[in-house]
Amino acid sequence: MGLTASVLAVDAGNSKTDVAVVAADGTVLATARGGGFRPPVVGVEAAVDKVAEAVGRAFTDAGVSSVDHVSACLANADFPVEEEQLAAALHARAWGASTEVRNDTFAVLRAGVTEPRGVAVVCGAGINCVGMRPDGRTARFPALGRISGDWGGGWGLAEEALWHASRAEDGRGVPTALARTLPAHFGLTSVYALVEALHLERVEPARRHELTPVLFATAADGDPVARSIVDRLADEVVTMATVALTRLDLLEEETPVLLGGGVLAARHPQLDDGVRDLLAARAPKAVARVVTASPVLGAALLGLDRAGSSVGVQAKVRAYFEA
Numbered sequence: 001m002g003l004t005a006s007v008l009a010v011d012a013g014n015s016k017t018d019v020a021v022v023a024a025d026g027t028v029l030a031t032a033r034g035g036g037f038r039p040p041v042v043g044v045e046a047a048v049d050k051v052a053e054a055v056g057r058a059f060t061d062a063g064v065s066s067v068d069h070v071s072a073c074l075a076n077a078d079f080p081v082e083e084e085q086l087a088a089a090l091h092a093r094a095w096g097a098s099t100e101v102r103n104d105t106f107a108v109l110r111a112g113v114t115e116p117r118g119v120a121v122v123c124g125a126g127i128n129c130v131g132m133r134p135d136g137r138t139a140r141f142p143a144l145g146r147i148s149g150d151w152g153g154g155w156g157l158a159e160e161a162l163w164h165a166s167r168a169e170d171g172r173g174v175p176t177a178l179a180r181t182l183p184a185h186f187g188l189t190s191v192y193a194l195v196e197a198l199h200l201e202r203v204e205p206a207r208r209h210e211l212t213p214v215l216f217a218t219a220a221d222g223d224p225v226a227r228s229i230v231d232r233l234a235d236e237v238v239t240m241a242t243v244a245l246t247r248l249d250l251l252e253e254e255t256p257v258l259l260g261g262g263v264l265a266a267r268h269p270q271l272d273d274g275v276r277d278l279l280a281a282r283a284p285k286a287v288a289r290v291v292t293a294s295p296v297l298g299a300a301l302l303g304l305d306r307a308g309s310s311v312g313v314q315a316k317v318r319a320y321f322e323a
Contacts, residue, residue, distance in 0.1 A: 005029060005064040007303035008095055010072035011107045011296040012037035012051055014125065018296040019054045021062040022304070026316030030061035031296070039076050039086070048089050055095060070096035071303030073107035073295065078142050100306065103140065104295065105130045105260075111298030111321075112258035112291035114314075116305055119244045120291070121237050124261035125209065126153035129240035131248045139247040141240065152236045154263055157229060158211040161218075164225050165191045176225035181218045182211055216268045227270065234274030237264070242282045251283055260291040297321040 006024040010017065017034040034054030039047040051072075059065060072090055077083045083101045091099040105128045109120030119131035119139070127150055128143035142148035150156075165182050167173025169191040183194040186203055197203040219226035237259070245251045257279060259265070264275075267290060279286050300317050 005062060005067040006069065006307055006309075007300055008055065008058075008067040008070045009296050009300035009303055010051060010055070010070065010074070010090075011104060011294070011299045012072065012074045013104055013295075014038055014075050017051050017054050018294060019051070019058050020296050020300055021058050021064060021067065022300050022317055024068075024307075024309075024313075026304075026309070026313035028300075028317060028320045029064070030058040032058040032061070037075055044085065044089050048086075048093065051090070052093060055093075059095075066094065067096045068098070069303050069306060070099040071299050071306070072099065072101045073104045073299045073302070074101055075104045077101055077103045078144060100302075102302065103128070103130065103143075105140075105143075106132065106138075106302065107295035107298035108260035108291055109258055109298065110301045110305075111293040111295055112260070112289070113256050114311075116302070117250075118256035118258060119241050119248075119250070119286075120258040120260060121241050121264065122261040123153055123233070123237065123259075123263040125155050126150070127156070127236065127240070127261075129244050131244035131250070133248055133250070137248055139244040152233050153261075154209045154212040157215055157233065157263070158208045160229050160232075161211055161215040161226070162191070162195070164229070166195060168225070174225065177218050177221065177223040178215070178226055181214050185210060185214050212263065216266075216271070219270055220268075230268070230270050231274055233263075234271055234278055237275050238278040238282060241279065241286065245283055245286065252285060254285045254287060257283070257286045257288045258291045259288060260295075265290055265292065293318070294321050 005021050007022040009020045015036045017037055020031045021029040032054040035050045037047050077086050087099050087101040105122045108122050116132050116134050121129045131139035161178050164176055165178040168176045168179045179191050188194050219230045241257050276288050279288050304314055
C-alpha cells in the first residue's frame with residue numbers, strides 16, 4: 001500500500017513472456033506470465049499484444065496503472081534499429097514514462113551479476129552472446145543464424161546431428177550411432193524414414209528440438225561423431241565469450257562469464273567441462289558460472305540501474321526471485 005511503482009520489467013522470449021512490477025524500495029508488487037514474443041512471425045503489434053496481456057494482469061494485481069520506467073529485454077531485438085522500433089511500440093502502450101528495450105540476452109547477463117559487468121552466452125533454441133560494462137559499453141552479435149556467422153543452439157545441434165546421421169546411413173559419411181538413436185526417438189527404424197517424416201510433417205517440425213538431448217545422450221555413450229559436435233559447441237561458446245571480453249577490454253581482468261539457456265543450463269558434463277577448459281586456456285581470468293535465476297530479474301535490475309537504485313534495493317529484488 002502506498003508504494004510507488006518504479007519499474008515494469010519484461011523478459012519476452014519466443015516461447016513465453018515474464019513481467020514484474022517493482023516498487024522504488026525493491027518490493028516486487030506483482031508478476032505475471034504470458035505467451036511467446038514473435039514479431040517476425042505475427043507482426044510487432046500482435047506480438048506486443050501478447051506482452052500487454054501479461055502486463056495488464058500484473059498491473060491489476062499490483063494496483064497500478066503505470067510505472068516510472070519500462071525495462072524490456074526482448075527476443076528478436078537483434079539490431080539497434082529493432083530495439084528502437086520495439087521500444088516505440090511498447091512506449092505507445094503508455095505503461096511507463098520512459099521505455100528501454102534490449103535484446104533478451106542482456107537479461108540473462110544482468111541476472112547473474114551484482115553489477116552490470118561481464119559477458120553472457122545463451123544457448124537455447126539459438127545461440128547469442130553479449131557483454132557489458134558499468135560505463136555503458138556493450139559487445140554483442142546479430143545472432144541471426146548462419147547468415148550472421150552463428151553456429152549452435154538447440155536447432156543447430158539437431159540439424160548437425162541429422163546431417164551426420166543421414167550421411168552415415170547412406171555411405172557418404174563415417175558411421176555414427178546417431179543413425180540409430182535419432183530415428184529411434186520417434187519410433188522409426190532409419191534416418192531415411194525420419195527425414196521423410198520431418199519433410200512431410202508427419203513429425204511436427206517443432207519437435208526437431210527433441211533431437212538435441214538425444215545427441216547429448218549419444219555423445220555421453222561415447223559415439224565419436226556425437227562427441228565431436230558437442231566439442232564444436234564448446235569451442236563456439238568460448239569463441240564468442242572471448243571475442244566479447246576482448247572488445248570490452250576485460251580479457252585481462254577477472255570477469256564473470258555467465259552461461260544460460262536450456263542447453264548450457266542442463267550442465268551436460270562433456271559440454272560443461274569443455275567450456276571451462278577452453279576458457280581457462282583462452283581467457284584465464286574469466287570466471288564461468290551457470291545462471292539459474294529468472295531472466296526477468298535481469299530486466300528489473302537493468303531498470304533499477306537506470307534509476308540509480310541502491311545496492312540494498314537491488315538485493316531485495318534479487319532475494320525475491322532467488323527465493
